[in-house]
Amino acid sequence: MLLRFTKMHGLGNDFMVIDLVTQHAQLSAKLIRQWSDRHTGIGFDQLLVVEPPGNPDMDFRYRIFNADGGEVEQCGNGARCFARFVQDKRLTAKSEIHVETAGGPIILNVNADGQITVDMGAPRFSPAQIPFQADTEALTYTLEVGEQQLQISTVSMGNPHSVTLVDDLDSYPVATLGPLIEKHPRFDQGVNAGFMQLIDRHHARLRVYERGAGETLACGTGACAAAVAGIRLGHLVSPVSMQLPGGSLHIEWAGPGQPVMMTGPATRVYEGQIRV
Numbered sequence: 668m669l670l671r672f673t674k675m676h677g678l679g680n681d682f683m684v685i686d687l688v689t690q691h692a693q694l695s696a697k698l699i700r701q702w703s704d705r706h707t708g709i710g711f712d713q714l715l716v717v718e719p720p721g722n723p724d725m726d727f728r729y730r731i732f733n734a735d736g737g738e739v740e741q742c743g744n745g746a747r748c749f750a751r752f753v754q755d756k757r758l759t760a761k762s763e764i765h766v767e768t769a770g771g772p773i774i775l776n777v778n779a780d781g782q783i784t785v786d787m788g789a790p791r792f793s794p795a796q797i798p799f800q801a802d803t804e805a806l807t808y809t810l811e812v813g814e815q816q817l818q819i820s821t822v823s824m825g826n827p828h829s830v831t832l833v834d835d836l837d838s839y840p841v842a843t844l845g846p847l848i849e850k851h852p853r854f855d856q857g858v859n860a861g862f863m864q865l866i867d868r869h870h871a872r873l874r875v876y877e878r879g880a881g882e883t884l885a886c887g888t889g890a891c892a893a894a895v896a897g898i899r900l901g902h903l904v905s906p907v908s909m910q911l912p913g914g915s916l917h918i919e920w921a922g923p924g925q926p927v928m929m930t931g932p933a934t935r936v937y938e939g940q941i942r943v
């Protein structure tokens with residue numbers, strides 16, 4: 668059987684997107700790892716799956732799988748591509764789309780200028796919600812990483828994030844420290860390791876070594892987590908322009924209990940078919 672898919676990206680964070688509303692396929696971690704391979708497969712950071720909603724009040728279910736085949740709770744860049752995809756495929760005529768994810772409900776708005784704004788829900792901070800092993804909740808924690816002691820913030824956007832402030836992002840050893848943080852034993856379910864350089868009160872630069880995918884050109888939930896961490900520490904003020912290697916995202920957060928609003932592009936690359 669041939670399975671139709673669309674290759675898309677959000678600021679270079681790239682995706683295979685499949686519609687399992689009008690198609691049927693049995694996915695496995697092994698098959699997803701084959702598809703994600705950039706030499707022998709399609710190649711992507713994440714696979715995004717569109718399904719009918721479980722909750723009748725929602726428009727769709729949105730499932731996310733990392734390149735390593737693991738299913739995860741949330742993907743911000745993917746959410747913008749999801750909105751573009753379901754409109755392109757005429758799966759909805761709505762411009763405000765309510766979506767259920769394993770990390771909680773999100774709301775996608777396709778704006779007149781073609782940018783997409785996502786209500787990512789409220790960030791969570793307690794160690795149990797990350798999850799992260801710590802005796803009490805704090806703004807920052809000391810994490811033993813190799814020979815170093817890093818100061819990190821932790822934020823859940825439905826998926827787990829650590830944020831480390833650095834002075835010089837370009838020379839920072841993300842390739843070395845990223846995987847050590849990603850699989851650090853204090854993060855029971857792994858973590859996306861963000862590294863942020865402050866520019867001014869409304870601007871910062873960010874690199875993210877993603878759980879299950881490695882360093883990506885952009886990470887939407889990572890941008891949200893870093894902006895929130897910077898605001899909580901008093902270094903940043905909403906709105907924040909978060910500059911990633913693949914481009915910038917506009918992040919707004921009005922404070923505890925409030926949703927994080929992320930705005931950015933979604934790009935179609937090509938339509939494909941693969942035999943399953």
Ligand SMILES: N[C@H](CCC[C@H](N)C(=O)O)C(=O)O
Pocket residue numbers: 680712713731733739740741742743744745826827859877878879880883885886887888889
């Ligand atoms: N690697 C992430 C999922 C993708 C997040 C990222 N691509 C985004 O845009 O938010 C995780 O394991 O939680």
